Amino acid sequence: MNKLMSIVSKINLLPEIARSRALTLFFGKVVKYAGTTGIVVEELTGHRCIITLKNRRAVRNHIGSVHAVANALIAESATGFLVGMNVPDHAVPVIKTMKLDYVKRAKGDMRAEAHLTEEQIHAIQTLEKGEVTVAVAITDSEDKEPVMAEMIWAWTPKRR
Structure with missing residues (x-):
């Protein structure tokens, strides 16, 4: 379990009514830009965000x-937080590819x-470096998927 997973696991012990707010505040402090945009972290586990x-x-x-860029932000944030939950502390996650197709009006x-699948999590946690395509669905208030996204994340050892 990495440091991020440890912190989020403690936050996830909070009552449901306080959990999302605590996750959102925490990530707003850690990822400064995310904290300025109004995104809300509704749920975060090792498998789903x-x-x-x-x-x-x-x-x-x-x-x-x-x-469009705000939709890219929520896709990048959801996939990045998820990879960050699983990458070992001696490695750093980085976005490698963001592909978004805007197929209809949101x-x-x-x-x-x-x-993330179990196989993807295992690879992130055990390989020194690698990359993974993280599945992400972007939906609007009508439960339609106006944006199709592909997010490829890589992880490499931290530089000394």
């Missing part, structure tokens, strides 16, 4: 939906849900 973003004026584009609030 759910992040939401309300459609409010500060994140809207010219057609009134959540901006309506309302946005949600990103990322998953």
Whole structure:
């Protein structure tokens, strides 16, 4: 268990009503940019991460939906937090590839849900370096998937 997993495991012991707020505040302090955007960490375990973003004026584009880059942010955050939960403390996770296809107009609030398989987790935890494609679904308030995303994360030993 790495340091991040240890901290998040303790936060996950909080009552459900306080858990999301604590996770969001924690990641807002650790990842400064994420803390300024209004993302909410709804759930985070070693296997799954759910992040939401309300459609409010500060994140809207010219057609009134959540901006493309804000959708990229929730996908990158959900997949990155998940990889970060599993990478050993002697390694560092880095985004290698972000591919997003905007296939239809998003309506309302946005949600990103990322998953890792047992095989992916095993590779992240045991290989010195490598890469993994993290599954992520980006849905809107109508439960449609207006953005198709592919996120490839790599991990390498930390430099001394």
